[in-house]
Structures are given as structure tokens and as C-alpha cells.
Amino acid sequence: MSFVVLLPVKPPARGKSRLVGVPDATRVALASAFALDTAASCLASEAVAHVLAVTDDDAFAAALMELGCAAIPDGVTGDLNGSLALAAREAVRRWPASQPVALCGDLPALRPADLDAALARVAGTDGACFVADAAGTGTTLYTAPADLFVPRYGVGSAALHAEASKALDGELASLRHDVDTLEDLRTAVPLGLGPRTTLVAARADLLFG
Numbered sequence: 001m002s003f004v005v006l007l008p009v010k011p012p013a014r015g016k017s018r019l020v021g022v023p024d025a026t027r028v029a030l031a032s033a034f035a036l037d038t039a040a041s042c043l044a045s046e047a048v049a050h051v052l053a054v055t056d057d058d059a060f061a062a063a064l065m066e067l068g069c070a071a072i073p074d075g076v077t078g079d080l081n082g083s084l085a086l087a088a089r090e091a092v093r094r095w096p097a098s099q100p101v102a103l104c105g106d107l108p109a110l111r112p113a114d115l116d117a118a119l120a121r122v123a124g125t126d127g128a129c130f131v132a133d134a135a136g137t138g139t140t141l142y143t144a145p146a147d148l149f150v151p152r153y154g155v156g157s158a159a160l161h162a163e164a165s166k167a168l169d170g171e172l173a174s175l176r177h178d179v180d181t182l183e184d185l186r187t188a189v190p191l192g193l194g195p196r197t198t199l200v201a202a203r204a205d206l207l208f209g
Helices: 024-043 058-067 080-094 112-122 157-162 182-191 195-203
Strands: 002-008 048-054 070-072 098-103 129-132 139-143
Touching: 002 024, 002 080, 024 048, 024 058, 024 112, 024 195, 048 058, 048 080, 048 098, 058 070, 070 080, 080 098, 098 112, 112 129, 112 139, 129 157, 139 157, 182 195
Parallel strands: 002 048, 002 098, 048 070
Antiparallel strands: 098 139, 129 139
């Protein structure tokens, strides 16, 4: 069973608004690094056949394509679930043998092994599945066969997904740790940040300060 990851990414200039306390240029650099490191880990996953980035930033789309992603514009600006649904249809059109997987683009510590472990559990099911974030309230990953693909991201998304999807168990620490704040970033350091995030965070003195 193969998968195509749908990776929604806000234009870095507008992304990660909760990264307060750093210069704007650092926030933009971190937002970019998070997404690029996440994409690179997805591409290194044995279970992932393709990565389809969804972004309205043409320059950043080009950077993602250099890594090996495909990229399309955000089809429904301001509506993540609507945009993912459109992206899933496009993914199925391009790669009909691969099941769509929505994944947060802010998982800078993501290890391919954790993603593979989660997707191996999906292979034994025939419905929708999700991975809750470390807090247990949000969602970092959602997947379903194309005809059942109805993501429910937003406030309290873990509970919303649990109504119609199977929660994937296991530690999956790097897959559960999305980064929205500087505290999230510091907590992710022991998990092993990706190289781009490490470089930006070190230059900004955010790893140990």
C-alpha cells in the first residue's frame, strides 16, 4: 500500500504567527524550515510514494519542488479542510494507486520511521485514521481512502476525527510534535530537529537560550 502526502503550507511570510518574541525575518525563516524539513522526511519515508505540497507562495513552491515534491496552489484559501479535499482529488487523479494522507507542515523533528510506523498501521484498516498531537486535542495526520476522505481540522480536531476515524496508537513522538510556539520548538529539540530548522534556530540562539 502506498501513500501520497498532502502537505498544506501557508506562505512563510504569513505563517507561524504564534512564534512571538523573535524578529519577523526569523519567524519567516523558521516557517520555511519547518515545512522543508517536514517535506524532506516525508520524501524519505518508505511508505510515501509522492508528496503534494499545497501553497499559494510560488517561490516557496519552487523550493519544495526542488526537494522532489509536486506542488499546486491552495484551492480554497482560508478553508484548510476544503483545500485538503481538493488536493486529495488531484492526488488521486495523478496517482490513483496511492491513498491520500493529510499531514501538518510544521513537524520539523519528524522521523521517517515514525511516519512509516503510522502508515503501516493504516495498511491494516479500510477506513479513515488519524494521529493526535502530543496534547491530545489536535491532529497532525489524517488519512482515508479517496471516497471516505473528509478531514476535520480545526479547534478540537482530535475529538472531531475520533467520531468517524480510528486513532493510531504508538508513541510516534516526532509525528505528534507540531511546532506553533517557541516553547514547542524547544520541546522538540530532544527529538532531533531537521537540518534546516536546526540551522535557523541555532543562528537565532533558540536551541539552548
